[in-house]
Amino acid sequence: MAYSFTQLSNYLRCPRSYRYRYLDGWREKETRAAMAFGRCFESALGAYFRGEDCGAALFTEWSAYRDAAFEYKKGDTWDRLVHQGVHLLERFAQDNRVRIDSPKTNLQIKILQTLTGGSEFVSYLDAIGEVDGVRCVIDWKTTTSRYTQDPDGLLSLDPQLICYSWISGISEVAMVVFVRKHAPEIQYLRASISEEQRREFGRLVETTINQIEAGHFNPHSGIRFPQNGCVSCSHLGLCLNNEQLVAANLIRKAGASDLDWLDELVD
Numbered sequence: 575m576a577y578s579f580t581q582l583s584n585y586l587r588c589p590r591s592y593r594y595r596y597l598d599g600w601r602e603k604e605t606r607a608a609m610a611f612g613r614c615f616e617s618a619l620g621a622y623f624r625g626e627d628c629g630a631a632l633f634t635e636w637s638a639y640r641d642a643a644f645e646y647k648k649g650d651t652w653d654r655l656v657h658q659g660v661h662l663l664e665r666f667a668q669d670n671r672v673r674i675d676s677p678k679t680n681l682q683i684k685i686l687q688t689l690t691g692g693s694e695f696v697s698y699l700d701a702i703g704e705v706d707g708v709r710c711v712i713d714w715k716t717t718t719s720r721y722t723q724d725p726d727g728l729l730s731l732d733p734q735l736i737c738y739s740w741i742s743g744i745s746e747v748a749m750v751v752f753v754r755k756h757a758p759e760i761q762y763l764r765a766s767i768s769e770e771q772r773r774e775f776g777r778l779v780e781t782t783i784n785q786i787e788a789g790h791f792n793p794h795s796g797i798r799f800p801q802n803g804c805v806s807c808s809h810l811g812l813c814l815n816n817e818q819l820v821a822a823n824l825i826r827k828a829g830a831s832d833l834d835w836l837d838e839l840v841d
């Protein structure tokens with residue numbers, strides 16, 4: 575059995591949701607334009623580091639979704655997203671703060687770790703390279719609002735970055751955040767992950783997988799005002815036996831966990 579960060583965080587958020595998704599095969603329908611655009615943008619970044627025309631790469635990738643029935647947020651349109659993407663790529667090239675040597679081997683890097691008991695943990699790192707001259711694991715994000723940096727050191731608590739540091743053994747991590755807004759902005763955020771954090775994460779992986787393999791899938795309803803986790807959960811229709819909600823948000827596929835690497839590429 576192979577596990578990933580997406581699976582782990584899904585289980586920790588709500589074990590019942592994990593069961594719906596990974597055992598029963600209920601997957602969320604892809605209706606969010608921003609998520610598909612994020613994938614296209616990451617392909618364009620790959621083209622940039624290979625010395626190709628990254629604007630053209632973005633346009634080609636995003637064209638596949640021109641007629642898709644997506645939900646666009648706050649006045650976004652297909653055209654607006656591609657324009658914002660091209661501006662961000664231009665800004666990124668001007669900033670020139672990130673270096674990736676040998677992009678063929680240092681982009682979308684698959685790392686496997688064998689766990690006690692024989693299961694495997696798989697991660698796809700966006701990149702390993704230099705940010706402002708410091709070698710680190712790099713995670714790309716596309717978003718519509720800036721990431722919070724206060725208080726100082728907040729990024730070192732990010733579980734996905736801790737996971738990447740744990741699996742790669744590299745202590746320095748960075749998040750390059752492409753903020754899609756009227757005036758495009760790119761945040762270059764760096765953090766150091768300690769040896770102790772990596773050890774703790776390894777223990778979290780082992781104990782969580784033990785729970786999964788023991789078949790513990792109790793619901794964590796998360797019903798606390800104002801942050802009710804169920805409201806944003808795509809499996810809400812299943813928990814409420816609401817067929818209308820199920821049909822609107824989910825699609826059932828056999829062997830869903832085989833496709834988990836796709837989620838890894840988006841994270």
Ligand code: SF4
Binds near residue numbers: 804807813
């Ligand atoms: S709706 Fe709530 S209880 Fe049900 S799977 Fe989602 S988070 Fe868990």
